[in-house]
Amino acid sequence: MPKVVKQRSSNVADAVTTSKASKSRLNCWIKRLRQPLLLAAAGAFSVLGFAPWSWWPTALLSMAVLAFCLHDSTPKQAFRQGYAFGLGLFAVGIAWVHISIDQFGGLPLPVSLTLMLLLAAYLSLYPALACWLSRKFPCGNPYLQILLFAACWVLGEFARGYLLTGFPWLALGYSQLDGLLSAWFPLSGVAGVSLVTTIVAGALALTVAQRQWPAAALALCTLGGSFSLSFIQFISPNGDPVDVALVQGNIEQSLRWQPDQEWPTMLKYLDLTRPHYEADLIIWPEAAVPAVEPMAQEYLDNLNYVATHNDTTVVSGIVDYNFDTRQFYNTLIVLGKQQKPLYEYRYHSANRYQKHHLLPIGEFVPFGELLRPIAPLFNLPMSSFSRGDYTQANLVANGYTIAPAICYEIAFPEQLRRSVNEQTDFLLTVSNDAWFGDSIGPQQHMEIARARAKELGRPLLRATNTGVTAAVDAYGEEIARLPMFSADVLRLPIQRMTGVTPFSQLGHWPVWLVIMLTFALVALVQLKDRKAAD
Template identity: 50%
Template sequence: MILSTLKGTASRVKSASLVWQNWLSFIAGLAMVFAYAPYSQWWLSFAALTCWGTLVHGQSPKLAAVRSYFFGLGWFGAGISWVHVSIDQFGGLPLIASLGLMALLCAYLALFPALASYLSARCSTSRQLNLLLFPSIWLLTEWLRGWVLTGFPWLSIGYSQLNSPLASLAPIIGEVGISFIMLVIVTSALTLYFKQQVKLAGALLTSCVLGILVSQQLTFVKPSGEKKSVALVQGNIAQELKWAPEQEWPSMLKYLDLTRANYDADLIVWPESAIPKIEPLAGEFLDMADSAAALNNTAIITGIINYNFESKEYFNSLIVLGKESATDTSGSYFYPNANRFYKHHLLPIGEFVPFQEWLRPIAPFFNLPMSSFTRGNYIQSNLKANGLSITPLICFEIAFPEQLHANFKADTDMLLTVSNDAWFGTSHGPHQHMEIAQMRALEFGRPLVRSTNTGVTAAVDHQGQFIARIPQFEEQVLKADVALVKGYTPFSRYQRYPTYILATLLFLLIIGVTRKTKI
């Protein structure tokens, strides 16, 4: 009787302990949000990952997956809570339904860290999670997260290191490489703490530290001595007014009025879909803006929706008005000229609706304005504007470095991204979006300009640091001088392949060691 009672008590204590460890994983995931913009406490990602690693170390595949799933729920629940803002304010759904959709998205994304932990434990000879296996497998599951269902690579852990000592690795191995090195550092340190595979863990940790120190001494691109002045126009038009028919001309004239005092800039940029009228029907206004820009010896790049009446297709596009080349001072725009960019990586629900025949009748959320776009080509020509060669990406595309790599040219002078983050209100989403853009500038070693409807509008140098930015939710124009550069970063040439090769070699090495040591 007493023995039975003691066993029952021990079982309950063990069960309670497991529950608390799951909640600790969840809290560690929640803390990750403060490592990203706008908080930018980069050290917190190391602290959170260390807490998580301690909780999953030596666990069975099932327990490791469960704890990592709770970590993922906290990580994404706090990190992408801004998605709820767009669903709640513009989706036309009851609060309970919008929260349910948000929870469903987080539950889906949390599957990927859980899968990484499960596979890390399964691949171990002892069938208990070997932390040193985790970095390589994490890269595989993060690649899946960026590919499955068109991909959602938001909040990759390397973005949290934009202002840390690891930032010097970005031009060499990119954000994905930083993520890998972060995990190697954390798992090696924990393996040393647990006194397992001490020599190997020590060698890995030492190699990472030396690699970071060496990378800080390397320079791949240098200023060319040439500067270009840019004017980035932030119209601050409320999302609920943006597509109202009676607001078409007031919105377009606002951008023209804000531009009028800034024609002395070499390049003027308006945000994504700044012109709330389809391009074939906006000829009168476009001719006016084109003539004004050409007359003042400058160029305007603007977002606009193009509609092909023959194919009945919509395209989220960028076009160039005014001075296209260094020798052409006349108006260069005509419809449909080739100096344009069509967005390729469309945002699910916002720009296309999968299974639309079933989802669209359910709620306004699945029938948002302009949610039936057609993809542009994956590889497109650079935009040419006033003698500049510019590699553009629209909104969500900036989160996909492989697409930027595919369109990055030998003569690219500048990176450009435009967006309309009014959907996400005062949340931290627009700041995370800006942080991602900064990482692209650092990886590819090119200055970047970003024009948005409500912010964050900014100019960034080739090191990913702000040249200038303006406050959110203000009608304002950012003026800045952007220094052009020459040279190429290793990442702009080889992209993610060196990191994947390194991760594969490390995985094979750890597998070989664990077979001998039975760990």
């Protein structure tokens, strides 16, 4: 009996020891996961700073949480921290991408969700590398460290906007469009706003981490000074307001490229436009005319005739197909009055715009010969476009000059900036966000368009198939919009402006200069420290 009791006691002791060890390992894993989960939650929380919520302090505070966690981190730890933050940001912020993959890509739900998560995982590499770089070159001065973190973050956003055709969505600066830091848009563009926002977030984090009260003063002075900048005006009204009509056809995405729906769609746009021929400018959305341009000449000639004799202009999206080169182009054409002396629309006339920055998968398929047979996702209608030139002349419509961008292109500020000059009257973007349903995607797209107006100091006209169709003034404020998923026309007077903003002249060069000077200062500090150590 004693041996049995002893054996049982030993088993109980072993079980207790095993339980304690398991509990210890569990606690260890909880501790390891606590910070990544916190940062992922902070990244997800920052999405509230973007449209449709636009609660600008949430993005600022989320960045402050990231900056606080980076304090005293090793480069390896910083990489993991930045990746966790990015995963929360993109998994929530671009979840709407799943709608187009699921509904129009022809893939099973698990596969479409996996693809969306893989995209978020890829995009998270950029904030991860930015955080890694900011801790790879630590310096003794905490304020220089803040500047280094901001420079690295913006460098990561630049890289994300250019590599693999670029995906600049959810750049931090957009979250401040309705906040105290928005005055930096006409000065330094969205990248400059990202830079200043990260500096403020870093100063707040330093205040909490090291009780550096001068850092709190730096944050408050930056916010207050940025608000004061809003009183500086670079532009002024020019002439009388222009009567503009923006047409929203609300054609279901599943019907847009059906051959038997070509004429019903084209007739619908004519019916919507007919009561508004007295407007100076009439704007139709991207590919509003579903027939390819060479095959729609009779329809276009009639529309051109009606617009000309009503003393107005119709700017419309259409697909052009060159039979000689066998190339498709996503195109904007001008019908009716164009400029004085008056001349009319002709096929292949120079007064047109061909989209340059194409959307991967949607408008061109990398390695198409390999991918197209795999799934319908890689063989969507109109997914074989060719690129137009990077810089193209402004459209001329009824004597007004228009700098255009088609759909996704509006997210690339430098490209649009190259097309804007002192004579530009309007910015124009046409789109079709029906791919993304009733999600936050179209709202984010609209927010990006507003930022271009504020950066370049020109009113922006936005015509879309299902919404958001809206007009924005030269200060980035939305004037009016149509309800989404409605067939309607938004008609209103738009005030033209004269003058140029610093961003329209210099672009992002001031931001690049700050980044280069920051790295130069860090290198000098580290060189000085090495010499002192020797």
